[in-house]
Amino acid sequence: MEPGDGDGGADREGVVINAGSGHCTVVCDGREIPCRLRGRLKQGLQTERTLVVAGDRVRIAPVPGDPAIAVVEEVLPRRNRISRTSSKRERGRREQVMMANLDQVVVVQSVRQPEPSGGLVDRLLVAAERYGVEGVLCLNKVDLDPVAAAAPAWDHYRSIGYLVLPTSVVTGEGLTAFHDRLQGRISLLLGASGTGKSSLLARATGLRLRIGEVTAKTGLGRHTTTQTELYPLADGGFIADTPGIRGFDPWDVAPIELRELFPDFTAPAQTCRYDTCLHRDEPDCGVKRAVAAGALPAWRLAAYLAILKDLQEREDVRGPQRRRSS
Ligand SMILES: Nc1nc2c(ncn2[C@@H]2O[C@H](COP(=O)(O)OP(=O)(O)OP(=O)(O)O)[C@@H](O)[C@H]2O)c(=O)[nH]1
Ligand SMILES: [Mg+2]
Ligand SMILES: [Zn+2]
Structure with a gap:
């Protein structure tokens, strides 16, 4: 605690349990504290829809004269x-x-x-x-x-x-x-x-x-x-x-990366003729062979192809995404 700070005057860390625009609730030492976001946190990040989300670890500071609320000074780096x-x-x-x-x-x-x-x-x-x-x-x-x-x-x-x-x-x-x-x-x-x-x-x-x-x-x-x-x-x-969802399009997945996210495709994909096989129109595809042989369910390939189509449509609209960072 800094000299001169009153009781609880120092910054503390907590976990965000819900978040809206410009405000959130933080659990800190077992207490729920309504917080607003420091103005500078809201700047420069317009491309990211949510600045503070549930699960974020944050540093909060007291608001002078209002012991009931606090202000989020910093969002700590996300582990994922x-x-x-x-x-x-x-x-x-x-x-x-x-x-x-x-x-x-x-x-x-x-x-x-x-x-x-x-x-x-x-x-x-x-x-x-x-x-x-x-x-x-x-x-x-x-x-x-x-x-x-x-x-x-x-x-x-x-x-x-x-x-x-x-x-x-x-x-x-x-x-x-x-x-x-x-x-x-x-x-x-x-x-x-x-x-x-x-x-x-x-x-x-x-x-x-x-x-x-x-x-x-x-x-x-x-x-x-x-x-x-x-x-x-x-x-x-x-x-x-969470509220129920109808679909889910993962952010930050390039079409070619999707196949790695189906663990059951890894083994049959070893026998695809092309390294870059998307298991769609390519000849001599190990994944399609596995489906034909009954070793891989057809609905898994169908699920994959539906997501692939969405990812490709998206890429057509907004251009190739920047490479994924993590
Ligand atoms: N028969 C049966 N009904 C269930 C079971 N679990 C939940 N329900 C019922 O299903 C309905 C919806 O349950 P919720 O828990 O509100 O569903 P939810 O997934 O939270 O829905 P959203 O909040 O809209 O996303 C309620 O009428 C529950 O009583 C179950 O195991 N068996
Ligand atoms: Mg619910
Ligand atoms: Zn293939």
Whole structure:
């Protein structure tokens, strides 16, 4: 503490648990402190959509005369982050950082209500691969359809190294395993609306969260959670609940880099004729051969090709991206 500082007058460090434009909430020594951002933090970074996000570690200083709030002086360097590309309306030009400093992405997919949507799980696991964090797949609502819960697709994810946890908030199946997997880690829950992210989190943490209804008409959720919010866990770690998403276009992935983010393609790709094979139109492709032989599921190649198409369209619109920095 500097000489002359009053009680609590020195800068302190904390973790951002939610963030809006120009303000955020920081947990510091177990207390939640509303903060605003120092003006200079807001300058010069217009290309980056979010300056401060959940998971950021920040240095905060007291506001003279207002003990209830503080000001964020500095965002400490991020160990990692997870980012997507802004919407098509913005022509994919902006990076949208979803969270910083995380250990794992927990993808939540329900077996029914809503039905698994083709390719979303694959996109989210691609994001985990790209940003170098672990990917876990939580298969929720197994009470609604135990047969669907045993579908071969989920075993495929297991076979390529992802932890797959069948869970049910109704019967309690898998909830201990889910809870254990979160302890001591910083996690980001991602999945479509209505799959049960907030329900799982409420059961795992005992927190009271807003839980939505899945509409009978569409079988879809209704975006009950509206903001990313990070919750501290009793025995260490944090978990972020997020609003449901329909898609995910990872930021900062060049089309040629996508194939490395599908771990099950690595072995068959060794036998592609061309080093630069995109496993699409090229002759003599090992990945396509593996699909034809039944060694690789066709839906994995389809998921890959759909993301590849999006990445190439984006590159056509905004030109090749700068090389990735990490
Ligand atoms: N049968 C069954 N229903 C569940 C289960 N988990 C959650 N639900 C129900 O699914 C509905 C949606 O749950 P939420 O937890 O709000 O889903 P969410 O993923 O947080 O949705 P968003 O916040 O919109 O992204 C609620 O009616 C829950 O009661 C489950 O394991 N089995
Ligand atoms: Mg929710
Ligand atoms: Zn190939």
